[in-house]
Amino acid sequence: MPELPEVETVRRSLAPRLPGAVLVRFDLRLPRMLEVGTPRLLGALAGSRFAPPRRHGKYLLLDLEREPAARDHTLVVHLGMTGTLTWSPPGAPAVDRFQRTVTGYQRALGPHSIDRHTHAVLDLEGGARLVFRDPRTFGRLLVLPTRDLPTTPRLARLGPDAWGLPPEAFLSRWEARAGRRAVKAALLDQSLCAGIGNIYADEACFRAGIRPGSRTDRVSRPRLLRLADAVQAALAQGIENCGTSFRDFVDGDGSAGSNQEDLRVYGRGGEACLACGRTLASAAIAQRTTVWCPGCQR
């Protein structure tokens, strides 16, 4: 479930590789993954040059430049739940490389495997490739003129990026948009601020000592400031650890992150709180599995 820290990890791993690379061919293997754009447009991208990768919330923004600049386009990638975007070095075999598990699942042997779950392959000049895989197909690809990014519905809905958002900005967004929902529901709302998902919402609530089920309009201002800081701390740790790899997540080089080893509450329902030893509670809040400590979070 790539959230902001995971997408940032992918961005950072692609940053040394991508800039200057020339797109030779955009092979879209599963057309429905392309939410915005047409096969014809993908063909017209050939010859474009990648700029340094950007990110907003959980979205990766890959700008493709060509002369004149008015023809610049952007490939927007959302990794959904199980998506990976990897940079395959020149010479890597294009053949399917996977093993069949006892249940019949095709587990990729390498991160850049071109198999039934590979939905897009971007050939780059010199033989390298960008490979997009997503077994559960919740991810999305968008290709559009760069100047249209701010008005594209999916992106226009997003609030400011959560990472580095000043506490006072977080507070003003909260006061304007949080409503009377559960705190967790507001944290997951990408229009309030973009990038927080299920893992980091729970982690931030724990760090702030706030119950994820408590109502947004009943959180005092000082505690809200604590929450703003906790969000930054949770995201910072995730980025520092190169993302949370419970199962599928890998960065652009196919490397897993280590943040799953440092999570305080997510995925630990029924286990002992690392701070006070009480049994961590688990329940569905905002239609998401939510874990918190009844002792530490009031």
Place this chain on the structure above:
DNA sequence: AATTCGCCCTGTCGGC
């Protein structure tokens, strides 16, 4: 108007 719910999709896991 604000909030919740159902759906998409495929693989994993536990129960019988």
Place this chain on the structure above:
DNA sequence: TGCCGACAGGGCGAAT
């Protein structure tokens, strides 16, 4: 051993 249901969950659009 094998089948089957529950579950995971981001974001959209419909329903309340």
